[in-house]
Amino acid sequence: MKLYCLDVGQGTCNVLVLRGGRAVVVDCGPRGEEVLTLLKRCRVQYIERLIVSHNDSDHSGGAAAVLTAYRKAIGKVWFVKDSRFFGTPFWGKIEEEINQHHLRKDQLVRLELDEDNQPRQIYADRSEQLLLKVLAPTYYDNLDSLSKKAPNSTSGIVVLEKGERCVVFAGGAGYAEWQGVYEARKATLHCDVLAVPHHGGKVGKEKEVARLYGDAVSPRYAVISVGTENRYSHPREDVVCALVEAGASVLCTQITRRCCGNLETFRREASGRFDLGRSESQWADGRSGDSQHVACAGTVVIRLVGNRVIVERSREHRRLINVLSTKTDLRGQPLCRRTTASPQSKNPTP
Numbered sequence: 001m002k003l004y005c006l007d008v009g010q011g012t013c014n015v016l017v018l019r020g021g022r023a024v025v026v027d028c029g030p031r032g033e034e035v036l037t038l039l040k041r042c043r044v045q046y047i048e049r050l051i052v053s054h055n056d057s058d059h060s061g062g063a064a065a066v067l068t069a070y071r072k073a074i075g076k077v078w079f080v081k082d083s084r085f086f087g088t089p090f091w092g093k094i095e096e097e098i099n100q101h102h103l104r105k106d107q108l109v110r111l112e113l114d115e116d117n118q119p120r121q122i123y124a125d126r127s128e129q130l131l132l133k134v135l136a137p138t139y140y141d142n143l144d145s146l147s148k149k150a151p152n153s154t155s156g157i158v159v160l161e162k163g164e165r166c167v168v169f170a171g172g173a174g175y176a177e178w179q180g181v182y183e184a185r186k187a188t189l190h191c192d193v194l195a196v197p198h199h200g201g202k203v204g205k206e207k208e209v210a211r212l213y214g215d216a217v218s219p220r221y222a223v224i225s226v227g228t229e230n231r232y233s234h235p236r237e238d239v240v241c242a243l244v245e246a247g248a249s250v251l252c253t254q255i256t257r258r259c260c261g262n263l264e265t266f267r268r269e270a271s272g273r274f275d276l277g278r279s280e281s282q283w284a285d286g287r288s289g290d291s292q293h294v295a296c297a298g299t300v301v302i303r304l305v306g307n308r309v310i311v312e313r314s315r316e317h318r319r320l321i322n323v324l325s326t327k328t329d330l331r332g333q334p335l336c337r338r339t340t341a342s343p344q345s346k347n348p349t350p
């Protein structure tokens with residue numbers, strides 16, 4: 001079983017490729033091109049579950065393209081029905097597919113806990129020993145969100161269990177939601193991989209961030225899906241530091257200026273190995289002078305084999321970061337090599 005945390009620029013898309021040409025998709029990125037390329041390359045013919053954590057376009061934007069390309073080849077669609085949902089192209093497409101009898105209403109499921117606040121099963125696959133569950137939001141949070149304008153606050157938190165191994169997809173979930181998860185479990189959620197919520201952006205106050213990573217959820221590998229040129233100063237230094245302090249190895253799909261001054265030099269260091277996803281080995285944009293889509297870890301590929309979790313190319317990635325840490329012409333320490341947040345470099349609030 002392979003998990004791809006796809007390099008989609010600023011956005012999130014995770015694909016779990018199962019045996020027999022099947023897959024589970026958790027978020028689709030802003031456009032959907034990358035996810036369709038990957039699904040095609042992995043010869044996926046059937047999507048067991050299409051899960052959209054929340055309705056920000058950087059997660060849900062590509063869902064319409066997936067619904068079109070996999071018409072009548074999707075098991076169930078899980079979504080969060082918040083205030084934004086009915087305005088999305090994702091919903092527009094669902095409606096169209098239902099009207100044309102390509103999709104049935106009973107294939108649509110709200111991504112939330114059951115009415116007793118218990119985790120709800122999304123998908124189980126005995127042959128793969130795989131179980132997918134939703135840990136948040138609650139039924140009532142979701143009802144509440146219909147009148148709110150903050151989709152991240154009711155983002156789905158989805159956990160994948162495979163034997164003793166565990167992967168968490170956190171969409172855009174904030175501290176309040178994590179607190180709910182922690183209180184319900186009364187224990188830290190230890191996971192092998194965390195798809196870090198909200199691209200490593202602001203999910204709470206600084207103290208809450210420190211409590212979130214380590215107390216609520218403690219990952220071995222933390223994948224931050226982030227775009228080189230994002231307006232929000234993602235990922236935040238306090239988030240990356242909290243993750244590193246909690247013992248996580250941090251992998252960002254793309255690198256930003258907060259890690260490296262001269263991105264085009266780094267692009268040359270990193271180039272040639274990132275054919276899956278949005279990062280380019282050549283500086284394509286000569287007009288604006290802004291570097292875009294410079295890979296750091298690029299698309300992160302994780303193999304779940306037996307009781308092991310193997311992050312492919314992790315050694316190469318470490319070597320690349322070492323180069324970044326030592327080369328004087330690249331300036332500065334990358335975020336994931338800083339031990340404590342320096343007070344003078346506080347990120348602006350996104």
Ligand SMILES: [Zn+2]
Nearest residue numbers: 054056152172
């Ligand atoms: Zn979001």
Ligand SMILES: [Zn+2]
Nearest residue numbers: 056058172198
């Ligand atoms: Zn997002």
